[in-house]
Amino acid sequence: MQDEIRNIRNEFVALVSDVESPEELEELRVSYLGRSGKLTSLIKKIKDAPAHERASLGQLINETKQSIEAQIIEAAAKLSDEKVGFDPTIPGVKPPMGHTHLVSQAIAEISEIFSRIGFVRVRYPEVDWDWYAFEALNFEPDHPARDNWETFWVDAKAHPKYGPMVLTPHTSSGQVREMTRTKPPIRMVNIAKCYRRQSDVSHTPMFHQFEGLVIDKNISITHLKGTLDYFAKTYFGKDRVTRLRPYNFPFTEPSFEVDISCDICGGTGCKLCKGGWLEIGGAGMVHPNVLKNGGISPEEYTGFAFGWGVERVLMMKSGLKIDDLRTLYSTDLRFLYQF
Ligand code: PHE
Numbered sequence: 322m323q324d325e326i327r328n329i330r331n332e333f334v335a336l337v338s339d340v341e342s343p344e345e346l347e348e349l350r351v352s353y354l355g356r357s358g359k360l361t362s363l364i365k366k367i368k369d370a371p372a373h374e375r376a377s378l379g380q381l382i383n384e385t386k387q388s389i390e391a392q393i394i395e396a397a398a399k400l401s402d403e404k405v406g407f408d409p410t411i412p413g414v415k416p417p418m419g420h421t422h423l424v425s426q427a428i429a430e431i432s433e434i435f436s437r438i439g440f441v442r443v444r445y446p447e448v449d450w451d452w453y454a455f456e457a458l459n460f461e462p463d464h465p466a467r468d469n470w471e472t473f474w475v476d477a478k479a480h481p482k483y484g485p486m487v488l489t490p491h492t493s494s495g496q497v498r499e500m501t502r503t504k505p506p507i508r509m510v511n512i513a514k515c516y517r518r519q520s521d522v523s524h525t526p527m528f529h530q531f532e533g534l535v536i537d538k539n540i541s542i543t544h545l546k547g548t549l550d551y552f553a554k555t556y557f558g559k560d561r562v563t564r565l566r567p568y569n570f571p572f573t574e575p576s577f578e579v580d581i582s583c584d585i586c587g588g589t590g591c592k593l594c595k596g597g598w599l600e601i602g603g604a605g606m607v608h609p610n611v612l613k614n615g616g617i618s619p620e621e622y623t624g625f626a627f628g629w630g631v632e633r634v635l636m637m638k639s640g641l642k643i644d645d646l647r648t649l650y651s652t653d654l655r656f657l658y659q660f
Contacts, residue, residue: 322363322370322378329359330385337392343400350393360386380653423660424529424649427635428512431531434555438548440510440533443502445495447514448475450483454490457497457614458572473516473526488516492532492628493572496607499534500615505622506537512631522645529631536607536617536624542575545604545625553581557638560584564598573605573626581637599637602629 333353340346353360360382367378394414402408421429432442445453455467465471475486495511512531520526535544546565553561561584565577581601583594590597604627609619632649635641643649648656 322366322374323381326360326363326378326381326385329353329363330388333389333392337396340396340400343397346393346396346400353389354386360389376653380655383655420660422657424631424635426660427631428529428531431556431631431634432510432512434552435510435531435533437555438508438551440508443495443499443509443511444513445489445498445511447489447516448486449489449494449498450480451485451487452480452483453497454487454494456484457611458493459608459610459614460571464571471517471519473518489513490517491515492530493626495532496534496572496611496626497615500536500612500617505617505624507534507624509534520647522647525632525647525650527650530628531631532626532628534607534624534626536612536622538622540606540623540625542606542625545606545627548625549579549604549627556634557581558584560587563601565604568603568605570603570605572608572611573603574608576603576605578602579604579627579629601634601637602627604628 333349336349337346340349352358355361364382367375367382370378391414398411398414401411436442451467454472455464460467472490473488475488477486479485492511492513492515495509495513499507499509499511510531510533512529514527515530516527517524518526533548535548542565546563549563553563560582562582564580564582566580568576568578570576579601580598582588583591583597583599585591585593586597588597593599605625607624607626612619612622612624632646636643636646
C-alpha cells in the first residue's frame with residue numbers, strides 16, 4: 322500500500338503541472354481528494370491493513386494529502402497570475418515551519434534557569450569508561466546498577482586504567498570529569514543523553530538527565546535545598562516546594578530522594594501524588610571518596626549534587642497526559658506539531 326500511496330503522489334505531481342485552467346484543476350482535485358477520489362479510497366482501505374502498519378500508513382497518506390493540497394493552492398495561484406498578471410497584494414503561501422523538539426525546549430529552559438544562579442552548562446562524553454560512570458563514583462563492584470540489566474556495555478577494548486566502555490547510564494559520569502577539568506569553586510549543570518536497558522510506558526532506552534554539581538568551601542545541605550527550591554519555583558511555579566527523603570546512592574552521603582509538592586491537590590494528597598508529594602529525582606552531598614577520585618581534598622571542600630530526568634520534569638510541568646513516554650520519541654509529527 323505504501324507504494325500505491327507514493328505512486329499516487331508522483332502521478333499527481335506530473336498531472337498538476339499540465340493543468341491549464343481552474344476548471345481542469347478542480348477536476349483533478351476531485352479525482353484525488355473528492356469523496357471517491359484516489360487518495361480518499363486509500364484512506365478507506367487503511368482499516369484492512371495489518372494493525373502494526375496502520376499508524377505509519379495513516380501518516381504517509383496524511384503527508385501526501387497535505388502535499389497535494391499545497392500543490393493545488395500553488396497551481397491555482399499560478400493560474401490566476403496568468404489570467405490577471407502578477408498581483409503582489411495576494412497573501413503568499415506560508416511554508417510550513419518546524420520548531421525545536423519539546424525535549425530540546427525543556428533543556429534550553431533548564432539550562433537558562435541554572436545559568437541565572439551561576440551554573441555553567443558543560444558537556445561530557447555520552448559513551449564513557451566504567452571509571453567515570455561507576456568506579457570513580459564509589460560503586461561497589463557488585464552494585465546492581467552496574468549489571469547488564471541496566472547498562473549498555475559497549476563491545477570495545479577495555480581501557481587498561483578506566484575499564485570497559487559504557488553508554489552513560491546517568492549524567493553523574495560528568496562529576497569526576499568536571500573535577501579533573503577544573504578546580505573548585507565548581508558550579509556545573511551537565512545535561513545529556515543517558516541510556517538504560519528499559520523500555521516501557523514510563524521508560525525509553527535513551528532519555529535525558531540534568532546534573533547539578535557544586536563544590537566549594539563550606540557547602541552544606543542548606544545550599545542544596547535552596548538550589549532545589551529555587552529550581553522548583555522557577556520551573557514549576559512559585560507555590561511549589563521540595564522535600565528531601567533519606568535514600569542511598571554510592572556517590573553521595575547523605576543521599577536523598579527529592580519530592581516536589583503536588584499542584585493538583587496543593588499538597589493535601591490526591592490520586593496522582595499519593596500523599597501530596599511527587600517523586601522527582603536524586604540528590605545528596607558529594608561522597609568524600611568521589612572528591613578524592615576527582616583530585617579534590619575532602620578536608621578542604623564539600624559539595625552537593627543532584628540528577629533529575631528532563632522528560633520527567635517536562636511531563637510534570639506541562640501536565641501532559643501522555644500515557645506512554647515513548648510517544649516523545651516516536652517522531653509522529655501530528656504529536657509534535659502541537660508544541
Ligand atoms: N545519578 C543518579 C541517578 O541516575 C541521580 C543522582 C545524581 C543522585 C546526583 C544523587 C546525586 O538516579
